Amino acid sequence: MHDAGDKNEQVVFHLAKPQVGIQLYTLRDQTEKDFLGTIRNLAEMGYSLVEFAGYFDTSSKVLKQTLEDCGLKAPSAHVGLNFDEPDKLESDLKRQIEYALEIGLEYIITPWAPLPEAPALEDVQKLASILESSGKLVTESGLKYGYHNHDFEFKLVDGKPVIDHLLELVPAELMIAEFDLGWVHMGGQRPVDYVKRYAGRVPLAHCKDFGNGRRDTEVGSGVVDFKSVFEVAEEAGIQYFIVEQEEFQSSSLESAKQSLAYLRSQGY
Template sequence: MAKPVVGLQLYTLRDQTEKDFLGTIRKVAEMGYTAVEFAGYYNTPASELRALLDELKLEAPSAHVGLNFGEPEKIDQDLRKQIDYAKELGLKYIVTPWAPLPENPTIDDVNKLAGILEAAGKQVTEAGLKYGYHNHDFEFKLVEGKPIIDWLLEKVSPEYLVAEFDLGWVHMGGRKPTDYVNRYAGRVPLAHFKDFGQGRSDTEVGKGVVDLKGVLDIAEQAGIEYFIVEQEEFENSSLESAKLSLEFFRRHGFA
């Protein structure tokens, strides 16, 4: 198996990208990251963004693309535009980063969400890309004795839905990241490396309490292709935190 590539979810640097999107991507490459995951494109033409990635020799496997859950009748046409852009950019995966569920979800809520994800997955797959879902902690609530995330991955075929496990949120959901990576080995091409310190405050990768090292040890055999750093809160600056997180992977021979 090929060693996973280390990338950065650009949402981490949202305070920078909103001021200088392309310049921030250059800084990511200068740090030593070899891939990026998008969370919006700031109206940049795909051809221009593709040219920059080629120049910097940066891989761009994926993008977070929200579905229009508030207007379900528009999901198909909105997603079509995202697919067209992603194909021109050369992405492999379109990932839904979040989905709405009630505070106390029922199996009907789960079935409804599974149906939406399956339809999106079919649309993305038929266009030649892969479709994934990125979890938080609420997908580990039990519905009829089983975590919601397991229901979703059971109800939607692997052909139409892969998992982008956010390892920090798996931990915050009361589960072991290694257990979920092993359970869905072969279906987890992308993994978000998020670490948590005190409470619900996240921190640089390797500085918190999440067993991320354990995932490094099993990643290749489980088929993970990309480790993607994501962080939302910072003691100093987002750029400094991104540099510190990359050091975790360097220490363990992955960057």
């Protein structure tokens, strides 16, 4: 049990404004040509941090040094679990944990998980069991583990969205939520409702915006309601807002600049 003093300390802890980063998958056309150069470009552009989506065979020593030279943080990486070869899932994840520790990450995030088109409760429970085992492996190493949603996790199973089942089945100390605010919106929910519902369990949030239909766009130029999230972000314990985009009008670098400019205009 916490006494009032503990609660006050927690509130003070969360009052820092979230820092702004970018998921490097956004710049995959750049990173596959010049991984370290792209990281340097983002630092010059004004981003505070990056979230990895692969390392392009870069040694942990070189990558860590590059981050230090640029003054960039790297709190997290998207690391896919080997769902296709379940017997290799644990050993593959252990290798990823080792590398993450070497470069000083804090979070390993599962970016996606397979579910049937019309999932049953049994499918959700099976997935939750895999996520919980992965969470144990990651947290035992001293890192934190999280899950990043798309829109399909908002399908109802027994009257409740899949994502809520997962976050109830897997203990909070074993799995945080990296809510993708755009995909929450596309799943038919209000992003702010999910941030508030899981306050304290959402240290990272993806800023993805959508324009026409399922085409995503620069943050702040689409239909996703970020402003209501910004109002509760500190209170909810969000430490990092991470830009992600997959389709571009001009170029990935230009879009990254526009999204950063929008977040800057909102005080970040």
